[in-house]
Amino acid sequence: MTDGRVLENSDAAETITRYSITYTGVPLFAGLNFPVQDIGEFYMGGGVEYFLAGGTISMGAQQKDISAMALGYGFIAGVQLNVTSKTRLYMEWxxxxxxxxxxxxxxxxxxxxxxxxxxxxxxxxxxxxxxx
Amino acid sequence: MKKTLKIYAFTAALLAGMLLPASTAFAIGEFSLGFNAGITYAPNNIDSIITQYNGAMEIYKQTNAGAKATQIDVPYAPVVGVNARYQFNFFLFRLGCHYSRPLFSSKGSVTTPGGVKNSIKISTYQNSIPATIGIIMPLRKRTYFYIGGGGTLHQAYIKIKQDNPAVLGLTNNEDVYSGVFVAYHLMLGAEVPLTRKYTITAEWIHQMGRSLPLDNSGDTATPRKAINVQGDILLFGVNYYIHI
Amino acid sequence: MKKTRLTLILVSLCVLPLPLLGATANYAVGFYAGIMPSPGGDLNSYVQIAKYNSSNGIDGINKSLDGFSTSTINRPFGVTGGVEFKAIFFDYYFARVAGNYTRSVYGGKGKTVYDSDPGAPFVPELLTAKYAITAYDIPITVGLCIPFWKDVKISFSCGFAVAYGDYTNSFKSTSNTDKGSFSGWCYPLVLMLQGEYFLTETVSLSSSLSYYRGSTEILKDSKKSDTVDFAKIDFSGYRINFGMAYYFYSI
Structure with missing residues (x-):
């Protein structure tokens, strides 16, 4: 979710004054998992993410609702640490x-x-x- | 108000969850101080400014027979800094202070067919104070892999100096932008022991963020410009562990 | 001048590790393949600004208008692959040299509209745009490697690459045709994170994440039959690779 007010448009021709955009992403990654004994694991992978975005763009008094979709490519890298036998704490980039x-x-x-x-x-x- | 409460509640639940494993794993944490040195490329994204000037110079040369242009090189820049770290259980808290500045100013020039030369010099530096919270994957004592993120306080500065800006249709001899602002970063790192109290680290920091449009404190207040600090840094470091 | 600099760098790199050969060291060779999202960045060029109403290359070239059958021109998707030689000294210190090939394989083409008469009146015209990029590079990095028992190694390294690229674009409409071709090289910054999982004592599966940042100077279009174009070749971006490596000595 991102919400912002445009203080200064870098392109003088632009008329946007405010925007509010929400998106939902469905990522799918494939990669390698590096287990570290009974501590946890480190993983890295590449993949795709499908986005559905929507929101409102304001241009002065005029407001318009938008919706769009996009397919993106990227990567993931993270660690998981064993907390209990079935629960893991994770952080990923x-x-x-x-x-x-x-x-x-x-x-x-x-x-x-x-x-x-x-x-x-x-x-x-x-x-x-x-x-x- | 409701939204703020939800954010606080979520943050509190997450922190409680993160501290939960503390009771089951290692003992008290460790504190260390370190020195870092590393490298980055085009601090404050000055490559985009350099590209604008290089493009303008090449087009001037193309459209004015007999004109000459020497493009501006984009600089690599060393990064040096210090950091204080506290490792507790699976968690890392790191506060750093990094300074980056190219060793040499980036210089170029464009000369008119009549021999009027406009020398352009671009200089920059960046101070940053990143505060990171991360999780560590401990292997042995003081041997870790870690990942984290947090906020960064940046002080960024860019100066563009020209002899004869009119050659490129510009008016200012000097444009200076400087600002202090908050941005974000992500970090991946690793630490291995060197001796009983010293360790060495390697850290990859990805910085994100930009300032609001800044006034030009050069010849005139315009054009205003935002400074973009997005970029990646690799830092190697030596850390000293203090007994607490 | 650049050739001399390149030769000096390559010679130094060959000579630098020599004192370490006698030290506790292990060496490995490997190969890998992977992906690179948006190779070449926004692929901006002067012609796109001056004639095709885009100040930010492939990102801004997309326009749509009722009555015109347009299709989104996405940034290219690239594949990458290469071979590597790496050395690990005293268990923790890491050096790597590799040879990579990267090219765009998908995206980078479609249809948009532009104003074929920049003055009034507004004369929109359908425009077919195509972009392609190919890059070769030799990254040289040094850093730290952490062995997690005998199963896993994770390494961080940084350095630079000697990179050469070819970028081509073409813009076709009823009243204009422009083609651009640019070739050049530079030394981008390279940061790298690599994880290895050992299948045996000498063979590992690896995955690596590398970040390149750097571009050539502004290059002049080598196609002389149309409007002269200027562009840089941007090597910046992230690459993720998967591969295998063979260690000369047991880990």
């Missing part, structure tokens, strides 16, 4: 490179020009419960 096509007109030109850049690094921390 994920990078995905993804952009949507042109979805909305934000300049004086008649065409749709705005794309959403979903590229970025994410760090995630959490617990994993192993069912099997």
């Amino acid at each position: 994920e990078y995905i490179d993804a952009r949507t096509g042109a979805i909305m007109q934000t300049t004086a030109a008649a065409w749709d020009n705005l794309y959403i850049d979903l590229t970025g690094h994410r760090i995630m921390v959490g617990f994993m419960y192993y069912v099997i």
Whole structure:
């Protein structure tokens, strides 16, 4: 979820004043797992992520809802530590490179020009419960 | 308000969960102080500024027969710093202070067919104070692999100096941008013992973030420009463990 | 000048490890293959700014307009692979030299619209755009390696690569055709994280994450039949590889 106010457009032709974008990503990675005795494991992999994005773009008094999808590519690297026999603490670094096509007109030109850049690094921390 | 409460509740639950394993694993943590040195490329993303000037110079040369251009090289930059670390259980808390500056200014020039030369010099530096929380994978005493993230306080500075900016259709002889702002980073690292009290580390830091648009403190207040600190650094270090 | 610099670097690299040959050391050779998202970055060039209404290359070239059948031009997706030679000294110190080949294999083409008459009136026209990039590089890195018992090794290293690239683009519409071809080389920064899992005492499965940052200077288009274009070749980006390595001595 990202929400922002545009203080200064780097391109004078742009008219965006505020944006609010939410996205859902479905990542799929394949890689290698490096088990470290009974401590946990370290893993690295590459893969794809499918994004569904939506939100609102404001241009002064005018507001427009947007929706878009994109397929991205990237990597993951992380560690998992055994906490109990079925529970693990994990932290991972994920990078995905993804952009949507042109979805909305934000300049004086008649065409749709705005794309959403979903590229970025994410760090995630959490617990994993192993069912099997 | 509700959103803020939810964020606090989630953070508290996560912290409680993270500290839970403390009761079952190792004893009290360890504190160390270290010195780091490493390398990065184009601090403060000055490569994008350099590309703009190089492009403008090449196009000027192309469109003005007899003009000459020497492109500006993008610099590598050493990074030096110190850090304090506290390792507790599976967790690492690290506070660093890093300074990066290219050894040499980046220089280039464009000369008109009539012999008027515009020399361009770009200099930059970056101070950063990253505060990291991470988890460690302990192998033996003081032998770890770790991953983490956190906030960084940056002080960034860029100066662009020109002799005859009019050659490229510009007006300022000097453009200076400087700002202090908060950004983020991710970190992967490893530590191995050197002696009983000293260890060596290797750390990969990915920095993200940019300043708000900054006033130009050169000849005129414009053009305003934001400084982007996104980039990667590899740091090697020596750490000394202090008994507490 | 650049050739002299390159020769000096390569000779130094061959000579540098020599004093260590007598030390406790292990050596390995390996091969690997993987992916690189968006090789070449935004693939920007002067022609795209001046004629095709995009100030940020392939990212900004995408436009859509009612009445025109456009398709998104995505940044290319690249595959990469190579061979490596690495040395581990005193269990913890690591040096690696490799040879890599990277090329775009998917994406980088599609249809968009542009204003074929930059002054008034607005004359939109369908434009077919294509981008492709190929890169060769020799990364040389040194760093730390942590053995996790006899099963796993994790290493961090940094250095630079001697990189050479070829970038081509083409833009075709009813009233304009432009083709660009650029070749050049530079020394990008290389950071690398590698994990190895040992199947036997001498054979390992590996995965590596490497980050390159650097680009050539601004290059002039070598195709002379149309508008002269300028671009740089950007080697920056992340690569993830999987492979195998063979160690000369038991670990």
